[in-house]
Amino acid sequence: MEARVGADAIEAAINALRAALGSDAVIADRDQLNEFRDPFYVLGDDSHDVSAAVFPVSVEEVQSVVRIANEHKVPLWTVSQGRNYGYGGAAPRVKGSILVNLSKMNRILEINEELGYAVVEPGVRWFDLVDALEAAGGKWWSSIPDLGWGSVIGNSLEYGRGHTRFGSHGHNIAGMEVVLPNGEVMRTGMGAMTGNKAWHAYPFSYGPTVDGLFMQSSMGIVTRIGWRLMPRPEKYASCWVHFDGDEIIVPVIDAMRELQLDETINNYPFLGRGVSANAEGQPDLDPNSQKWALRFALYGYEEIVEAKWRIVERVLGSIPGVEIGRKVYDGTDRVGPDKGIHDDRVQAGIPGMELLDLYKVPFGPDTGHLDFSPIGPLIGSEVLKMVRQVQKLYDEFGEPYAAGCMLLPTSIIVVSVMFFDPKDKEKTLRMFENFDPMLAKMKSEGYGLYRTGIYKMDAVADTFDFNDHALRRFVETIKDAVDPNGVLQPGKQGIWPQAYRG
Ligand SMILES: Cc1cc2nc3c(=O)[nH]c(=O)nc-3n(C[C@H](O)[C@H](O)[C@H](O)COP(=O)(O)OP(=O)(O)OC[C@H]3O[C@@H](n4cnc5c(N)ncnc54)[C@H](O)[C@@H]3O)c2cc1C
Numbered sequence: 001m002e003a004r005v006g007a008d009a010i011e012a013a014i015n016a017l018r019a020a021l022g023s024d025a026v027i028a029d030r031d032q033l034n035e036f037r038d039p040f041y042v043l044g045d046d047s048h049d050v051s052a053a054v055f056p057v058s059v060e061e062v063q064s065v066v067r068i069a070n071e072h073k074v075p076l077w078t079v080s081q082g083r084n085y086g087y088g089g090a091a092p093r094v095k096g097s098i099l100v101n102l103s104k105m106n107r108i109l110e111i112n113e114e115l116g117y118a119v120v121e122p123g124v125r126w127f128d129l130v131d132a133l134e135a136a137g138g139k140w141w142s143s144i145p146d147l148g149w150g151s152v153i154g155n156s157l158e159y160g161r162g163h164t165r166f167g168s169h170g171h172n173i174a175g176m177e178v179v180l181p182n183g184e185v186m187r188t189g190m191g192a193m194t195g196n197k198a199w200h201a202y203p204f205s206y207g208p209t210v211d212g213l214f215m216q217s218s219m220g221i222v223t224r225i226g227w228r229l230m231p232r233p234e235k236y237a238s239c240w241v242h243f244d245g246d247e248i249i250v251p252v253i254d255a256m257r258e259l260q261l262d263e264t265i266n267n268y269p270f271l272g273r274g275v276s277a278n279a280e281g282q283p284d285l286d287p288n289s290q291k292w293a294l295r296f297a298l299y300g301y302e303e304i305v306e307a308k309w310r311i312v313e314r315v316l317g318s319i320p321g322v323e324i325g326r327k328v329y330d331g332t333d334r335v336g337p338d339k340g341i342h343d344d345r346v347q348a349g350i351p352g353m354e355l356l357d358l359y360k361v362p363f364g365p366d367t368g369h370l371d372f373s374p375i376g377p378l379i380g381s382e383v384l385k386m387v388r389q390v391q392k393l394y395d396e397f398g399e400p401y402a403a404g405c406m407l408l409p410t411s412i413i414v415v416s417v418m419f420f421d422p423k424d425k426e427k428t429l430r431m432f433e434n435f436d437p438m439l440a441k442m443k444s445e446g447y448g449l450y451r452t453g454i455y456k457m458d459a460v461a462d463t464f465d466f467n468d469h470a471l472r473r474f475v476e477t478i479k480d481a482v483d484p485n486g487v488l489q490p491g492k493q494g495i496w497p498q499a500y501r502g
Pocket of ligand 1: 359
């Protein structure tokens with residue numbers, strides 16, 4: 001899809017941006033813009049190229065950008081760090097869009113030591129936030145995803161996932177500030193009241209709570225959020241369960257559901273095969289492996305962590321064919337890059353980049369990957385069915401199946417990863433083609449995806465088809481009302497503004 005305005009309108013918008021924000025704030029040089037291509041797609045492909053990138057440094061500058069886009073009807077695509085690797089990176093859906101890169105709005109506006117929240121701008125990375133928390137005394141931990149270079153806001157707006165107690169990042173947002181498609185600034189929740197003292201401490205609005213409208217969405221540009229933190233525990237146990245063969249998934253998952261629902265385990269566990277953990281618990285990548293490794297964490301006072309571990313031993317340790325183990329750390333003993341393995345660090349909220357290195361093993365530095373991530377209920381027999389179904393599809397395509405499932409208390413995201421070499425155009429395109437029958441099959445079995453990249457957003461949106469896509473039609477109605485020129489992120493998650501529909 002190309003921008004539905006002429007090159008002259010795009011040129012005029014770029015000139016207006018230079019005039020409003022200064023020439024240094026705008027990149028229009030083709031070579032420099034190539035940096036914003038998706039590194040996990042056909043190398044050299046230009047079908048999602050941006051026409052320029054603009055780097056606002058304040059809310060007022062974001063407002064100017066949006067107003068200029070409206071004046072010239074030029075589409076914008078927003079990123080906070082643009083490291084959305086596996087889902088399109090910084091690349092937009094519509095070729096010729098102007099990239100709004102918020103990485104220079106990178107202030108941590110507050111760390112509230114009593115209530116346990118931080119207030120951050122979009123450019124704040126996991127590395128920055130955790131450094132600031134440590135510098136403030138380390139009383140608070142942040143949940144983090146696997147890689148530390150992404151932003152708190154970009155990841156959380158995508159319903160990104162972390163691995164501590166606070167790992168459901170979409171849930172972790174406590175109040176937002178948003179620049180709307182008409183350039184106006186709005187604050188959600190209690191923040192809608194000037195001077196309200198509980199903006200980042202209370203989750204709802206008076207009347208409808210609209211924060212969800214800005215997640216996986218094209219309704220606004222989020223310029224700050226409140227972010228809930230986790231109190232540093234006295235003890236932290238990094239635990240694992242290993243087993244060989246798929247059948248044992250059933251009792252393990254059923255036990256995990258009970259342990260999560262009664263909050264014996266209250267982080268977000270991860271179950272992998274062929275990716276991220278081997279039998280020794282070390283990061284490993286072997287898509288042909290039949291060994292499953294589940295990791296989870298226990299946090300709290302020493303007595304609580306010990307008591308919980310005894311329950312884990314009784315419930316999980318008694319399952320035939322299962323091995324369990326743990327490493328216990330003091331909460332103050334930060335499991336740094338030289339200590340512990342990735343699993344230990346990520347569950348303690350210590351950001352790193354080691355998993356990206358691991359993902360480069362199959363095809364070297366240029367390795368690309370495409371994630372397929374259906375959600376199912378957390379019931380052992382259902383999870384085994386899903387895993388076998390996904391395995392069958394990978395077998396049909398002759399590709400290895402690397403599984404990395406994320407457990408919630410009542411559901412599971414059965415993520416699988418297809419690796420490819422972006423230098424090999426034919427093979428890369430075949431991987432993306434394989435996605436479609438997988439999507440159709442899982443939809444026919446009643447499973448939908450939690451997130452997807454720019455290439456498959458329409459296809460995934462099509463699977464949410466209840467009552468002739470009533471949800472999509474409702475969201476499109478809102479989109480047309482708030483963004484009549486269709487300038488913000490057209491096509492994001494399959495929502496097209498009127499000017500781009502049909
Ligand atoms: C090896 C590997 C491991 C990974 N592990 C994880 C993991 O554990 N958990 C996980 O969730 N992901 C994971 N990812 C995926 C991805 O790297 C992360 O989600 C990353 O944090 C997203 O990057 P970002 O913060 O730069 O997002 P961005 O690219 O900045 O943003 C993502 C999207 O959100 C929207 N957006 C961003 N900012 C705004 C804004 N201010 N206002 C409105 N909309 C906005 C845009 O549509 C944008 O395209 C992994 C990827 C790799 C390669």
